């Protein structure tokens with residue numbers, strides 16, 4: 001078991017990559033705190049995990065809220081007594097329009113949900129991990145935060161995901177001496193609700209941007225998150241880890 005008895009927070013767990021990660025991590029022995037906006041989805045996922053003899057509790061909330069970040073940590077401590085890892089994965093794409101047509105509300109929303117939430121999550125998680133001198137934090141960035149890859153209308157999303165890489169590397173540098181590793185996962189196009197699931201024209205367009213001529217499924221991304229949260233990646237910190245079917249080299 002890769003995550004035997006590790007207590008791990010997953011945000012964005014109600015769907016897509018986060019839900020796949022929850023099922024995979026639970027099967028690998030993790031004790032999970034599941035977070036996202038929708039209670040019913042989280043409740044169903046936690047029930048499914050428990051039916052399969054896994055351990056999971058949940059708390060719905062908004063990752064833009066500092067109190068929610070702290071409440072997820074408090075829940076992990078109350079239920080499991082410690083916090084070993086966090087997969088800070090919740091995110092939104094926002095309006096896919098050029099900057100000249102983009103409203104400030106969309107810009108602010110994308111930055112808040114994707115980037116400010118990462119800051120708030122780390123701020124709540126690090127003191128607890130520091131106390132035990134161990135922990136692994138993984139942010140879900142995107143290939144778009146590294147290399148646009150040919151996707152139009154990505155300005156706010158790309159800025160938020162690139163910002164997340166800078167934040168991650170600063171955290172990695174600041175806390176390597178505390179036994180805390182901090183990394184980012186940079187998925188390529190992944191078949192999820194946010195990635196265009198159920199919209200064949202979008203899926204086809206995005207698949208063809210990838211040298212592999214397909215998109216990832218959520219489990220393939222979850223496997224990389226598992227590696228970063230497990231002790232197998234014990235010498236990996238400050239790493240922006242591309243799991244992108246080669247899309248980032250397309251325009252290189």
Ligand SMILES: NC(=O)c1ccc[n+]([C@@H]2O[C@H](COP(=O)([O-])OP(=O)(O)OC[C@H]3O[C@@H](n4cnc5c(N)ncnc54)[C@H](O)[C@@H]3O)[C@@H](O)[C@H]2O)c1
Pocket residue numbers: 011012013014015016017018035036037038061062063064089090091092093113140141142143186187188189190191192193194195196
């Ligand atoms: N699907 C892709 O092609 C792709 C590619 C690269 C990166 N990503 C990133 O992967 C992560 C997961 O996305 P996904 O594709 O699984 O999408 P998804 O839409 O299936 O899941 C998004 C999750 O984030 C949660 N969420 C969104 N806003 C929230 C908020 N304000 N507060 C709390 N939870 C919130 C949702 O409840 C949901 O659980 C995101 O950060 C996304 O940017 C996705």
